Amino acid sequence: MQKDIILAGFGGQGILLIGKMLAYTGMQEGKEVSWLPSYGPEMRGGTCNCTVVISDRPVGSPVIQRPRAVLAMNLPSLEKFEPDLRPGGHLFINTSLISQGAQRDDIEVVDVPANDIAQELGNPRGANMVALGAYVGVTDAVSVEQLENVVRHTFAAKPSVIDVNIEALHRGIELGRQHAAGKED
Amino acid sequence: MAKKLMKGSEAIAEAAVQAGCHLFFGYPITPQNEIPEYLSSRLPQVGGTFVQAESEVASINMLYGAAGTGERVMTSSSSPGISLMAEGISYIAGAELPVVLVNIMRAGPGLGGILPSQSDYFQTTKGLAHGDFRVLALAPWSIQEAADLIQDAFDLADYYRNPVMVVGDGLIGQMMEPVEFREDRRPIKELPPKTWASTGWKKDRPKAIINSLFLDPEELERHNFKLKAKYDEMEREEIRFAYYGPEEGELDVLIIAYGTVARVGLTALEELGEQGIRVGMIRPITLFPFPYEAIRNAADRAKHILVTELSTGQMIEDVHLALRDGRPLHFHCRLGGMLISPEEVIDKVHEILEGRSEEIRHG
C-alpha cells in the first residue's frame, strides 16, 4: 500500500516543512518513506514543491510522475500538477488563494480555504497546517496521534506556537473528514 | 540507534564522522552544500577540523596532506568541482593515499545545471585524470545505502591505500529518507597499520615520503604494476551488485540501471510484473569494479536488455563490454537534470516487446 503526494506552493508557505512532517510521521509509524524537494534557484521566492511517499514496502521511485494526491497552495502549482494527478486521485486546492477550480472531472477535488481558516484562528502562518490536516483527514495517510507528536516535536523550540498549529491541523483534519463522510453519503 | 529522517547530504556527512573521519576540506558547490555545512558544525563536536578551502584545487591538496599523516579524511563536491580536483586525485592515487571522495553529480557539460544527472560515469570509472589509475567507485540508490557505503568506503580506502569515490546523483544529495547508523559496526576489511604515514621521523621506521614522482622508468613501471595488482584485486574481491525480479526462467526484459535510476526501474519492474511481464533488473553498486560477469549471466536468460541512465549513454558501454557478443541493446535516458519516471520505463518496455524500440549496436 503506497500513499504519495506532491505538495506545492510559494516559497515561504511552509510546503517543505509539512512534507517533512508527513514523512517523519510515516517513519515514526514504522513505514518506509521518502521526501524529495524541488531545488534550484527558483526556490528563492518562487514556486517550490516536494514529493512525499509513504509505503509498507521499501520506496521504489522517489520521483512520482503520476501522484495519488496533489496539494496546490497557489495557482501556478495547480496549473502545473493537476494534469499529472492519477485518475481518481485527490486534488487539494487552497481556495483562499486560488479562485479557479479543477479542469478535470476524473479526480476528486477537496476545497481547502487554508489561509481563511488560519486567519480565523488568529494564526495566519498556519495555513500549511490546515492543508496538511485536510490531506490526512481525507486519506488517513498517517495517524493523527503520531502527527500531533511530530508537530510538538517540530515546534519544540517555539512552545508558544505548538497549540495554535495543532488547532490549525485539527481544523484541517475535520474539514477532510467531513469531505470524506460527505462522499460516502 | 533509532532511525532518523535525514537528508542524503547530511547522512553522508554523519556517516563519515561515525567512520572516524575527523577532517574535511571542501569548497561550496550545489547540490552538495549540506555536506560541508553539516560538517562545519559537527566536526568540532568530535575534536575534528573543517576547513573551507579557497578552491577545489586547494581542497584536494589539503586532503593529500592530511591523508599522508594517516588520518581518515574526506571531501565532497559536484561535477565541475571534481573536474578541478582531478589533478590532485591522480597525485593521491599515485602516492597511494586513502581518501574518500563524494561526487553528487549534476548535469553538464561545463557549468551545466544543478539538477540530478549521471553524466560523470566516464569521469568516475575511466578518465578521472592523467596517469594510469583507478578509483574504487560506489553508487548508492538510497540514503541508507549512501550512509553504509560511505562507512565502507573508508575501510576500502585504507585497505587498498587508494581513493574511493561515492557517486550519487542530485536526488541522493537532496532527498530525505530514514537512516539508521549501526553502533556495532566493524571494519569490513582487515586494516593494516599505516606504517607509511608521515608522522615525524624518529628513525624507528623508513623515512616516510609521500610522493608520486618516479623519474626512473623501471621504478615507475614497478610502481605501475603494483597499482595494477591493487586494481586487479578490487576486480576479484570488491564487485557489488544487486538483482531484482524472477530468480529463474526466461526474462522478457532485463533492466540495467544504477543509483536512483534503479529505484525508478524497480517501481516499473513491479508494475510490469503485475501486468504479467517478466522483468528483471541488475543494479551495479560498484561502478569500478564493474559487475561484467553478473550482467553477462543475467543477460543469458533475457530476451531483451534495456539500459537506463541519466546520461547520453556511458554505462551502456560497459554493458556492451560485459556481453562481449555485440548483442543489440535498448536504451532510455533523460538529460540535463530531467528525471526518468517509472511510466517512461514501463512505456519503453512495452515498445521493446512490441518491436517499436530502436536497438543500439556497439561497434
Added chain:
Amino acid sequence: MAEPVFIRPESLSDVSTHYCPGCTHGIFHRLVAEVLDELGLRERTVGVAPVGCSVLAYNYFDCDFHEAAHGRAPAVATGIKRARPDLIVFSYQGDGDLASIGMAEIVHCANRGEKVTVVFINNAIYGMTGGQMAPTTMPGQVATTCQMGRDVELAGYPIRMAELISTLKTPAFIARASGHTPLHAVNAKEMLRRAFRYQAEGRCFSMVELLSTCPTNWGMPPAEAMKWLEKNMLPYYPLGVFKTPDGGDRAPHPIQPDGRD
C-alpha cells in the same frame, strides 16, 4: 683527534644533490636543516616539496616529506598541520610554484593563519623547465619566454611576495633575506629561525622569502650571479622583516654591513 668544526646537519641526508654548481638551493637547504637541528624539531617535522628545481628536496632533508603538486604546497601543508597540529610543517617553494600557479594557495594559507612555515626561494626565473620568465623576473631581464627582456607593458612588474602577503590583516611573520654573501646568509638563517620558532610556539603563519641565484639560466658564472643579484634584485626586493605577530607591520630596512639588523 681534532674536533670537526663543520659537519652536515642531522636534518640533511648524506647524499649529493642534483642542483647545478653555484646554485643557492644548497645554502638554503643547509640553513633550514641547521635551524631544525638547533631548535630540536627534526623528529616532528614534515616538509612539503614543490614542483620546480627543489622537487626532490624530500631526498635531501632527513625528515618525513610530502611531494606536492605544482603550487599546492601551502594547501598540502594546511592538510598536514590540521590533521596533526603537533607536527612542524614547512613548505619549500620556488617563485613559479609559489607566486604563479600557487598564488591562491599561498595567499589563503597565510590569510587563514595556518601555523606553518613557508620557505620561498626567489631566483627570478623558472629553473627546472629551462629559464622561462617567472612572476619575479626583473624588468628587462632576459628569459627564454621574454628573449628581449621582461617587458613590463606586457608582463607587468615583478611581484613582491613578502610585501603582498604582509598586507593581510592576519598576524604573521614575514621576512625577506638573501644568501649572496656569508653575512646575508647568517641573516637569512636568523629569519628562518624566527619563522620556525613562531610556528613551534603555535603563534602564526611564517614566510621567509630568500633571494637566490640561478647561474645556469641567468647565463653567468656563480660569483657573477651573486653580484647580479645584489645589483639588480636588492634594490627592488628590499631585505628585512615586513611583519611580526607582535608589532604589526614594520618598515623594511636593509641589513647593515656590520651585521646590525
